[in-house]
Amino acid sequence: MSATQIGWAGLLGSFVLVVVAVALSFSQRLQLSRSMLWASARAAVQLLLVGFALRLVLDSNASVWWAWLWVVIMIGFAGFTIRSRAKEIPGIFLLGTLSMLTVVVVSLSVIFGFHVFPIEGRTIVPIAGMMIGNSMTACVLVGRRIVGELSEKRDEVEARLALGQSWQDASRPYVRSALRTALVPQIESTKAVGLVFLPGAMTGLVLAGVDAVNAVTVQLAIMYLILGSVATSVTVIGLGLTRRVFTPDHRMRSIARATS
Amino acid sequence: MSPTRIPAESAELLSFQGVRFAVDGEREILHGVSLSVAPAAVTVLAGPSGAGKSTLLRLGNRLDIPSAGSVRFRGEDSSVIDPRELRRRVGMVFQTPVPFAGSVRANLKVGAPQGGDEELGRSLERVGLEGSLLDRVADDLSGGEAQRMCIARTLLTHPEVILMDEPTSALDHENRLGIERLAKELAHEGIGILWVSHDLAQVRRIADHAVVLIDGRNASIEETAAYLDQGISEDES
Numbered sequence: 003m004s005a006t007q008i009g010w011a012g013l014l015g016s017f018v019l020v021v022v023a024v025a026l027s028f029s030q031r032l033q034l035s036r037s038m039l040w041a042s043a044r045a046a047v048q049l050l051l052v053g054f055a056l057r058l059v060l061d062s063n064a065s066v067w068w069a070w071l072w073v074v075i076m077i078g079f080a081g082f083t084i085r086s087r088a089k090e091i092p093g094i095f096l097l098g099t100l101s102m103l104t105v106v107v108v109s110l111s112v113i114f115g116f117h118v119f120p121i122e123g124r125t126i127v128p129i130a131g132m133m134i135g136n137s138m139t140a141c142v143l144v145g146r147r148i149v150g151e152l153s154e155k156r157d158e159v160e161a162r163l164a165l166g167q168s169w170q171d172a173s174r175p176y177v178r179s180a181l182r183t184a185l186v187p188q189i190e191s192t193k194a195v196g197l198v199f200l201p202g203a204m205t206g207l208v209l210a211g212v213d214a215v216n217a218v219t220v221q222l223a224i225m226y227l228i229l230g231s232v233a234t235s236v237t238v239i240g241l242g243l244t245r246r247v248f249t250p251d252h253r254m255r256s257i258a259r260a261t262s
Numbered sequence: 263m264s265p266t267r268i269p270a271e272s273a274e275l276l277s278f279q280g281v282r283f284a285v286d287g288e289r290e291i292l293h294g295v296s297l298s299v300a301p302a303a304v305t306v307l308a309g310p311s312g313a314g315k316s317t318l319l320r321l322g323n324r325l326d327i328p329s330a331g332s333v334r335f336r337g338e339d340s341s342v343i344d345p346r347e348l349r350r351r352v353g354m355v356f357q358t359p360v361p362f363a364g365s366v367r368a369n370l371k372v373g374a375p376q377g378g379d380e381e382l383g384r385s386l387e388r389v390g391l392e393g394s395l396l397d398r399v400a401d402d403l404s405g406g407e408a409q410r411m412c413i414a415r416t417l418l419t420h421p422e423v424i425l426m427d428e429p430t431s432a433l434d435h436e437n438r439l440g441i442e443r444l445a446k447e448l449a450h451e452g453i454g455i456l457w458v459s460h461d462l463a464q465v466r467r468i469a470d471h472a473v474v475l476i477d478g479r480n481a482s483i484e485e486t487a488a489y490l491d492q493g494i495s496e497d498e499s
Contacts, residue, residue, distance in 0.1 A: 157358070157360050158360055160325055160356075161356060161362075162362070163349065164349055164353070164354040164416075165372050165416065166346045166349045166350035167346070168346060251324070251327075252345045253325060253326065254325070256286065
């Protein structure tokens with residue numbers, strides 16, 4: 003068995019750690035044992051289904067169009083996930099989906115345009131997945147921050163409008179603050195990488211027996227892409243959402259306060 | 263001068279004609295209100311709390327739009343005027359001072375983006391503040407100073423009308439009288455002031471004209487007289 007193939011026995015072995023967690027929950031009366039078992043079983047079923055599906059999509063004989071179809075489905079699911087996490091934000095599904103689409107187009111154009119990776123199913127799907135996964139969380143965060151900031155500072159925004167500022171100018175300080183808040187965690191995690199934690203892609207490559215420096219260059223390319231993707235998605239959703247808060251004739255609509 | 267009700271057909275600096283307003287198109291707050299703001303005078307919009315006075319003011323600055331009727335500025339329907347231009351000519355001062363984060367200078371520059379220190383300093387002096395306040399953090403100003411700064415910020419847009427929504431309600435007596443004097447001075451300089459108040463003693467101190475709203479409609483002549491007389495008897499008691 004190679005370092006990348008743990009086999010069913012290996013998987014079962016790793017399940018011992020779940021048993022430890024369940025035992026701890028039981029002994030401390032955390033009442034989380036059932037949730038832990040359910041989460042572990044659900045993750046196993048979901049990922050195995052994805053694994054078998056991916057095996058078909060990523061097969062070297064399979065058409066690359068299956069990979070693109072997979073990406074389209076991921077974008078749609080991301081839109082639904084964003085909506086389910088931030089239901090109070092008007093039009094979040096369309097904005098979220100548009101934002102994810104932009105992220106995928108931009109990041110894959112860079113990756114394949116500069117020949118960083120070859121255009122194959124095994125590169126398209128995981129890269130798009132990483133970009134969407136990271137951007138999705140940032141989108142929910144920035145959406146909530148913008149709605150929260152604008153509703154909390156409504157007096158100030160309207161005082162600016164009352165002085166003749168356009169909605170773009172009147173909202174800028176508050177939107178900027180929300181965008182910064184959403185981007186700072188990504189910047190911080192980019193700074194801390196390698197010192198505090200070894201990121202997933204690099205760990206996977208090292209486990210698969212790839213030279214550490216080669217693994218690092220791949221990881222760096224991915225981290226830069228993620229940073230760019232998060233910035234792109236946050237900006238798209240931020241500007242799109244702000245536009246929805248105002249009317250074309252520079253009035254502020256009534257908005258519900260985002261719940262945390 | 264004793265307060266009088268202005269007929270809707272008088273001077274047309276800013277006028278509201280049969281204005282209705284419903285929140286989110288459902289609950290109607292204003293039921294066909296008409297009034298005019300005269301130039302070079304303080305027109306007080308009086309009435310009990312919840313009568314729709316502040317709502318009417320927001321329609322004047324176009325922060326909201328009427329569901330029926332019209333708001334006219336110099337005879338022109340305000341819906342056809344660029345709202346940014348309209349808001350610079352029909353300024354608004356809010357109930358609670360709203361200083362923005364940053365220095366007094368940064369605040370004033372929202373009203374006059376190209377304004378130099380000399381112009382900004384003059385605007386402060388015009389409202390009774392020292393020009394040297396420009397570098398102060400706006401959040402550090404006292405309530406009275408902050409409200410004066412907000413008026414200076416509005417004056418920098420060179421408004422012909424200023425809508426003042428109970429601008430002294432958050433201030434102490436001395437500052438209240440100071441802002442009232444300032445409003446009278448601005449009216450003397452030619453600006454039309456529409457001042458919302460439910461303080462009847464204040465109405466008598468500052469009003470050149472008064473319009474009374476009750477339950478979202480213009481009070482009749484009898485209701486207006488009764489409302490203002492009630493104020494006098496309350497003050498005397």
